[in-house]
Amino acid sequence: MSNRKFDAKKLQKLNNPQRLKDIPPQIISNRLINKNPRTLIEIGAGTAFFCIAFLQHCKPDSIYACDLSATMIDWMQENVAPKYPAIIPVKTDEDRIPLAGAAADLLFMINLHHELEQPEKSLHEAYRLLKPGGEIFIVDWKKQGMPEGPPEEIRCTTEEVKNQLQKTGFKQLRVCDDLAKHFLLVGQKD
Numbered sequence: 001m002s003n004r005k006f007d008a009k010k011l012q013k014l015n016n017p018q019r020l021k022d023i024p025p026q027i028i029s030n031r032l033i034n035k036n037p038r039t040l041i042e043i044g045a046g047t048a049f050f051c052i053a054f055l056q057h058c059k060p061d062s063i064y065a066c067d068l069s070a071t072m073i074d075w076m077q078e079n080v081a082p083k084y085p086a087i088i089p090v091k092t093d094e095d096r097i098p099l100a101g102a103a104a105d106l107l108f109m110i111n112l113h114h115e116l117e118q119p120e121k122s123l124h125e126a127y128r129l130l131k132p133g134g135e136i137f138i139v140d141w142k143k144q145g146m147p148e149g150p151p152e153e154i155r156c157t158t159e160e161v162k163n164q165l166q167k168t169g170f171k172q173l174r175v176c177d178d179l180a181k182h183f184l185l186v187g188q189k190d
Contacts, residue, residue, distance in 0.1 A: 004115045004154050006046070008071035014046040022181055023050070023110060023139055025057040031176050031186050032135055037105035040064070041129055043097065043122070044112030046072050048080040051087045054108075064104070066090045066097055095121035102131045111182075113140040114155050123168040130189040136170060137186045139179075146181060158183045 006014075029035070038061045042051050045065035055063055065076055065087050076089040090098065094117060107126050116122050126136055143155040158175055162185060165173055170187030177183055 004117070004150075006115065008069045011047055011072065011075060014049050019049065020053055023179065025050070025053045027176075027179070028108075028137060028139070028184060029057060031174060031184065032106070032137070033172075033188065034105055034133075034135055037135075038062075039104045039106075041066060041097070041099070041104040041107040043092070043107065043109045043126065044115070045076065045089070048076045048084075048087050048089070050108070050110050052080065052084060055084060055086055058106075060105075061086065063087050064090050064097075064099060066092045066099075068092050068094055094118070095125050097125055097129060099129060101128045102134075104129050105131055105134050106137075107134065108137045108139075110139045111141060111149075113138055113161055114150055119156075119161075119164050120168055123164055123170070127169050127189055132189060134189045135186060136165070136189075137184060138165075139182050139184050142181060142183055148181065158185065161185055 037058055040060050040063040043066045045051055045067045048065040051063045051065045067073055073089045073091045080087050107130055138161055141149040141155050143157045145152050162173055165187045171190055172188040174186045
């Protein structure tokens, strides 16, 4: 595993309530076309912190909380799934999710993109998982120096991520740059 990956030993950092202030689900939801997604997938779910937030905000039927870390999957199965049965932990590879194609109305990645070894492969997989008309949103750290987050040298620019989304077939790309520490990109599958 690369040194780009989040250290699962620090998983409690992922449950910091400040994260919901930095990345408010309401702001993201306002940028989506589909205001009532029924099936969601989060890639890089970690502790399912944002799955819980979007479950409470969007009230979907189910959210697949995907992660490649066995530690994170075990933590979600013990601490999240019993309280939130609509959140389903799924063990994955970086660019292979063991779910049927066209499974989701909405797929999201929060603070994951900078960790991806081959982002276009992961985005192709995201495209496969979305229903026609389904949306993807990516939130990640802005590429600028700040005391929090990953090192600046491994962060991505908004333009890099936008180009990767275009290359993998996503359309109607919208860049939202009004979050203080993060960028938000939204796209749609034809």
